[in-house]
Amino acid sequence: MTDVAQRPGDPKLGPHIVTSRFGLERSWSLDAYLATGGYEGLRKALAMTPEQVHEETLGSSILGRGGAGFDAGRKWGMLRKASPVYLVVNGDESEPATFKDHALIESDPHQLIEGALICAYAIGAAQVFLFVRGEMALGLERLQSALNEAYDHGAVGADIFGSGFSVDVVVHPGAGAYICGEETALLESLEGKRGYPRIKPPYYPAAIGLYGAPTVVNNVETLSNLPFVMRHGHDAFFALGDGRSRGTKMLALSGHVRRPGNYELEFAKVSFRELIFDQALGGGIPGDRKLKAFIPGGVSAPWFGPDHLDLSLANEKIAEAGSMAGSGAVTVMDEATCMVRAVWRITRFFHRESCGQCTPCREGSGWIEKIMRRIEDGQGRESDLDLLMDVCDNIVPGVSWPPAQTTICVLGPSIPSSVASGIRMFRDEFLDHIRQGHCPFPPDRLQESPAYA
Numbered sequence: 121m122t123d124v125a126q127r128p129g130d131p132k133l134g135p136h137i138v139t140s141r142f143g144l145e146r147s148w149s150l151d152a153y154l155a156t157g158g159y160e161g162l163r164k165a166l167a168m169t170p171e172q173v174h175e176e177t178l179g180s181s182i183l184g185r186g187g188a189g190f191d192a193g194r195k196w197g198m199l200r201k202a203s204p205v206y207l208v209v210n211g212d213e214s215e216p217a218t219f220k221d222h223a224l225i226e227s228d229p230h231q232l233i234e235g236a237l238i239c240a241y242a243i244g245a246a247q248v249f250l251f252v253r254g255e256m257a258l259g260l261e262r263l264q265s266a267l268n269e270a271y272d273h274g275a276v277g278a279d280i281f282g283s284g285f286s287v288d289v290v291v292h293p294g295a296g297a298y299i300c301g302e303e304t305a306l307l308e309s310l311e312g313k314r315g316y317p318r319i320k321p322p323y324y325p326a327a328i329g330l331y332g333a334p335t336v337v338n339n340v341e342t343l344s345n346l347p348f349v350m351r352h353g354h355d356a357f358f359a360l361g362d363g364r365s366r367g368t369k370m371l372a373l374s375g376h377v378r379r380p381g382n383y384e385l386e387f388a389k390v391s392f393r394e395l396i397f398d399q400a401l402g403g404g405i406p407g408d409r410k411l412k413a414f415i416p417g418g419v420s421a422p423w424f425g426p427d428h429l430d431l432s433l434a435n436e437k438i439a440e441a442g443s444m445a446g447s448g449a450v451t452v453m454d455e456a457t458c459m460v461r462a463v464w465r466i467t468r469f470f471h472r473e474s475c476g477q478c479t480p481c482r483e484g485s486g487w488i489e490k491i492m493r494r495i496e497d498g499q500g501r502e503s504d505l506d507l508l509m510d511v512c513d514n515i516v517p518g519v520s521w522p523p524a525q526t527t528i529c530v531l532g533p534s535i536p537s538s539v540a541s542g543i544r545m546f547r548d549e550f551l552d553h554i555r556q557g558h559c560p561f562p563p564d565r566l567q568e569s570p571a572y573a
């Protein structure tokens with residue numbers, strides 16, 4: 121039997137926990153899973169009390185991998201004492217440049233199911249819902265067939281492995297809206313309603329969640345780590361990493377790198393320079409062009425420039441430097457990237473995906489998108505830069521980070537991140553674009569830009 125924990129990775133980059141089966145033949149099947157230690161973590165958990173399983177998770181200090189980075193064990197401990205309790209798995213993953221949960225669901229669906237069952241046992245969940253982005257057709261197919269296999273194997277349903285613990289799991293495809301990744305909008309959507317985020321307080325899922333019951337919402341990657349934690353103990357997980365950023369984390373690297381893709385790393389011990397330029401990782405920028413900027417944690421995050429390359433990928437280090445680790449999507453932009461176009465594309469995404477409940481988000485995203493489009497089309501005015509910052513200020517007073525929140529959810533405060541980064545870091549380029557009445561970059565360079573596609 122292959123021991124997942126012992127599977128060798130590059131010692132400098134740390135072991136592979138959640139991606140250890142990637143590349144195995146039919147890695148998504150029950151046979152492959154059982155041959156590599158599958159469901160042993162669940163068996164071990166079921167031999168313990170739910171409180172002990174919770175303690176193990178607390179001891180691992182695993183931070184949520186969905187974006188907010190909240191300690192998973194602490195979140196479970198915040199559940200209102202009531203019955204029933206639900207577990208909802210967030211597999212919506214709809215933000216541009218995010219693709220790690222997609223890979224986990226396609227390549228190792230049993231690991232996710234096992235992780236969800238361990239959590240369900242610890243919190244005493246009456247039902248588990250796997251909410252997965254509807255466009256992930258192959259992932260949904262594999263997840264459903266893995267779930268069927270798990271039922272046949274006795275790992276899900278009544279009296280799991282003869283332990284007396286019973287829980288059902290259902291797969292629920294999302295209908296295709298970014299906002300349904302926000303946990304309360306997701307719950308609304310699961311309830312069959314329009315995906316509107318709920319006002320918090322009082323609608324924190326741990327207090328008032330699905331159907332009004334206390335609910336844990338956890339990300340796919342967060343839960344996929346639990347089989348390892350249970351099999352090897354929290355110490356094995358906690359020993360990896362540093363500070364608050366323990367274990368490994370998947371980084372979805374995209375943009376101007378030779379080797380884009382998912383990399384599972386002992387992230388607190390790896391710098392952005394290593395992620396982007398190491399030959400075993402991103403492999404550097406094609407054509408040996410210079411780095412212009414990179415987005416460290418998804419399009420909601422403020423950008424960094426080359427002066428931040430030596431920063432560690434640890435959540436707290438990125439936060440101290442003025443941005444966020446988010447869901448681990450790192451996008452690289454080389455010197456040929458048109459920053460006006462990049463900002464416009466990101467703002468257009470937010471404008472389309474705003475649910476429309478809050479005026480600053482609904483109107484602000486639209487105004488910014490129109491002004492950015494005007495500049496991009498060569499009709500911009502120099503005063504537009506102050507106007508853009510003024511609109512940003514109306515969404516996030518002071519255009520600060522972490523952002524002050526004037527809206528129901530944090531999609532709104534995410535809008536100014538790229539606009540303010542673009543103007544603050546590349547003001548001259550924005551002005552060139554306006555004064556020349558067109559993009560200052562030759563078209564052949566732009567064709568290569570991911571922000572142009």
Ligand SMILES: Cc1cc2nc3c(=O)[nH]c(=O)nc-3n(C[C@H](O)[C@H](O)[C@H](O)COP(=O)(O)O)c2cc1C
Binds near residue numbers: 187192211212214
């Ligand atoms: C607009 C928006 C979209 C989000 N999309 C996702 C998503 O696709 N997947 C996810 O796990 N969390 C997403 N989140 C974060 C969730 O609200 C929530 O914090 C997370 O699912 C909790 O799981 P974790 O603690 O395991 O990270 C999103 C948040 C916002 C505001």
Ligand code: SF4
Binds near residue numbers: 473476477481528
């Ligand atoms: S901030 Fe935007 S997406 Fe979030 S609830 Fe308000 S309008 Fe909807």
